[in-house]
Amino acid sequence: MSIARKKNISTAKGEVIHIRSAPSDKTLIEKAADAVGLTISSFMLQNSIKAARRELAEVEKIFLSKQDADLFYSALMNPSAPNAALKSAFKDYDKKVKR
DSSP states (O other): OOSSSBBBOOOOOEEEEEEOOHHHHHHHHHHHHHHHTOOOHHHHHHHHHHHHHHHHHHTTTOOHHHHHHHHHHHHHHSSSOOHHHHHHHHHHHHHHHHH
């Protein structure tokens, strides 16, 4: 580790994640963390969160057929008039929010 003071990106944390790695992988991670001035834990957490968000964004994409996309677009551009249930929901929401 370098002599430079490490940044420890931290908020209140209580969960623990344990991982095992090959010595060469750990050395690589230590060098990378040191290069950007982070502790190993902060580096691992920061990069794991970025990777998790990328993976989830890819998995959670919604793909529609042309027909379904057209139907969705049409519903957005030409919404139905509010029915009794929707009007009631608006009133309930206003009561709870405006208090």
